[in-house]
Amino acid sequence: MAIDALIAERHPLAEGLRACLAVPKGTTVGFPLTEIQTVEVGRASGYAWEQIELPLFARGNVVLNLCSLAPILGARNVTCVHDAHIWLVPHNYSRVFRIAYRVLQPLSIRLSQRWVTVSQCSSDELVACGAADRPSDAITYNGADHASQWSPEQSRLDAAKLPARYVFALGSRSPNKNMGLIYTLADRLAPMGIGVIIAGGSNSRIFGQAEDNLSANVIHVGRVSDDDLALLFRGAQCFLFPSLHEGFGLPAVEAMHLGCAVVASNAPAMPEVLGEAAVLCDPHNTEAWVAAVERLCCDADWRQKLIELGRARAATYAWRTSALKLLPLLSDVAAGR
Template identity: 30%
Template sequence: MSTRTLANAIDTLTGQDNFVYNGRFTGQKATGVQRVARELIVAMTQLPEIDHVTVAVPPGDKILPVDGAQTRKIGFGRGLFWEQVILPIFAGRRRIVNLSNSGSIFRPRQVIFMHDAAVFDTPAHFSLRFRAWYRIMFWILARTSSCILTNSDFSRQRLAHHCRVPASRIGVVPLGSDHLDTIESDDNVLGEHGLNSNQFVLAVSNLNPTKNFARIVEAFQRVNDSSLDLVIVGMKNPIFGEIDDISNVAPNIKYVGYVSDSKLKALYQHARCFVYPSIYEGFGIPPLEAMKNGCPTLVASAAALPEVCGDASLYCDPYSSDDIADKLKSLLYTSELRADLRRRGHLHASKYRWQTSAKILLTELEKL
């Protein structure tokens, strides 16, 4: 099939739309970046200014469609090859919107959402191949894209520094925290893992070394309370390389892996507190999820977390297991502090709505 025929195919699929959304993420596990792309598109489809949104996806049977959007399987191939080569051909004259950190380096005038500058700032925590590719891709896309977006002022400044572009070229679209609101919590998760309500500390993230799980475990052990469990929710990912095993440290430290949103919501609602001493964070959705679901939070005074969490969280030094342990004790054994953070956290997290994020995104797209 010729290039002109391929371009005509996407013209037929999308009508007079100016944009086509890169849907490669629809075939991937829903971790942070994938969740952001999905929630932003869902929220975009609900804006009264938007008639419809077209998401182009690779062929295959493992695609999870985006609610409200028109999903179109196009071309052939999958993964990086599909994103870099096939999607740009099929997009024709339409501008590609890439919301999950990556886009084709062969296509100018795109929209690229870069979630953080971690591959530059914390390179040792990524595999060599992943780190090299993302550095090259970000550097190129920062120069060829019509619109560069990120999720916090912290990320904007770091990306501008490393990609050597003016910070004014990068727009900020804060993320949302209300994606679990319509989901019914599944309390069965407590029985599945032998947990008692209000008797466990919760930690949620992918198992990236920057998330600081080793110090979380050390701090929890220093609390030295056998009546409490530490529950770690997260998915291992080979792009971060090998990390220390955290599943067999102690009987009351429980690594439960990836859980559904309904079970995650139940864990937030039944945890005594949530701990997130991440060394590096471009935004940080899990603390806002915890706040939104009534769970008081302890987070690191590092990277974008103070910007995102404001005065609604307790803060700790992420490089000190002693400080994490001390702050954790304060949160665990001071009911007044937990109640105050629970109240402030819910009010604060309620400001972060995906509809608001979508409106800001639409404003950025309209500038084009």
Template identity: 25%
Template sequence: MRIAIDLRPALKKGTGVGTYVQNLVENLAQIDQENRYFLFSSSLRDRLPRERLSLPDNFSIKDYRIPVRVLNFLWHRYRFPPVDYLIGAVDITHSPHPLMMPAKKGKRIITIHDLFFWEYPEMTKGEIKRDYLTLAELHAHLADVIIAASENTKKDIIRLLKVPEEKVRVIYDGVAESFRHRLPSQSLAFLRKQFSLDGDYLLFVGTIEPRKNLVNLLRAFQGVVKRGFGGLKLVIVGERGWRTEEFDKELQSPELKGRVVLTGYLGPEELAGLYQAARMLTFPSLGEGFGLPLVEAMASGIPIIASDTSCIPEVVGDAAILVDPYNHKEIEQAICSLLTDTELAEKLTRRGLERSCRFSWKETAKQTLQLYRQIGGGG
């Protein structure tokens, strides 16, 4: 079979959908030497560093210097040019997001991680707000198969996009094996020095944007500091997104001065180190499709406090304290419980390590390849 995968989300820093598509491709390359893969890339400026993907001969990158916005406008509005015109005829196209790659022939697969943009459009912006809201339902019905990142997302797709249940397949995301490997103590010490972390700290990983609910996390952290944990810090790993005004205002609170560390985006090794040295992951997101930081934290051996919403209970099971994300007092109490109850923290850590073994990118790729073969006639 000839399979086209939209590689564009992986061109920039690896987060979210970009992490998904990069790990999917890397692991498909390890298990499939039979089919031909065409990794479609287009951007005026961004190029995928060759060292980020080591590919066998049956994988090729088709790279075009077409601005992403221009191509998306043409694809989303006019379904032109079909990807066949650019890379030749294909049997399957796979888009790692809700909007399809247009093709004259072949089966069409889309992956939907979440429908947060559909339920909370006021918390989105740009192309997602403009195109996803108007086109997601149409593309979901045109697709031959939809991959959902969780059972919760599958239910949302059926409920919100009115898609038949038999069209939706659940294939969980994975976790990189690097998170399971302990870094040398020297590396952890260097990270602590780099970010001025001379004591215990809480960790959050994700983009600074409204749906991550960081304002309530800051309010909860202030309460923790007032309870006598003045030496504690909160480390926020992730780039600034949009609508950060309320976050920035809360950050000016006197109790937070010198206690919140904003690292920006970090690469995999630095991120793994910050997980391993943290007291816990605090993840009060208002909605997720899978929640990569959850499995990364479990694999890293730290306990978790997370929201009781969307897919999060499905992913963490009994390996986390679940809280109402809208109640910062409840988040505060959960943090204090983990800080003072060593037995509870150790129990959640053990459960998390065990549960994290359910998720691997190799299994994600294996199930995706099975799907390709089922719908593409390859076995």
């Protein structure tokens, strides 16, 4: 959408750019585009579509791939790879997914004329684990400005049924999300009158299985809409993000953007992305998390300061900024440079 907007305003970096969004047959595109035409391609789906039908359709044109994989034959690629999780936390993923990515991801990077990633941490890790044969050509941080379009007033959740004071966590059942810490924390927060709300689902085809723990102080709301997230962020004392590893950590930045204080893990790449605008804790130290939440709930001035720092930090992450880094790379590949 950011690239589409730059084309529409005739930005110098988008001069002469003609683009289409190639999608598998039957795909519904749920966002507006004015300059980029959506084109249904082929009959397959998944890897077969990506590796066979997409490059056949491209016929030598530049292909921008924003989700970690690219066609390995017959395409001039600019590719965004988000993290090195398949090597660093392999137990997060199913066996089939691991095999596919360990073959295709290094080839995607090696055969892409340009590749980018979403943090310096991810670039360094992908090189260190051998997935990338060279450092990334640019760091294109994720944006958070899309969260401005979320409306808590449009949420399907009943705010009156939420706890008077609660902390909020969002995560799949992937072991990397470290949700076990949240359940342990919930029992410690109960005597303080602080509830815990957890949102999120899982995809067993991708993520490994992780059993949920039980706590009477936890409310599960399952999969939620963006508007639901806005409501939950708005009412929370703070957002908890205890991941053991992230390539960027978008939910934490979305929380900051919407004015919710953040307590996050100090694991990669959280220090780079969140800086001094969040409380960073060891993801294995429950006492540190209890202390951080207790202080945020009791010290209104400190909480407000953290909210202001978070808003300012989140404002530095915009999709337009990343699009402006991508456009010169697309031009270079198109020109054969």
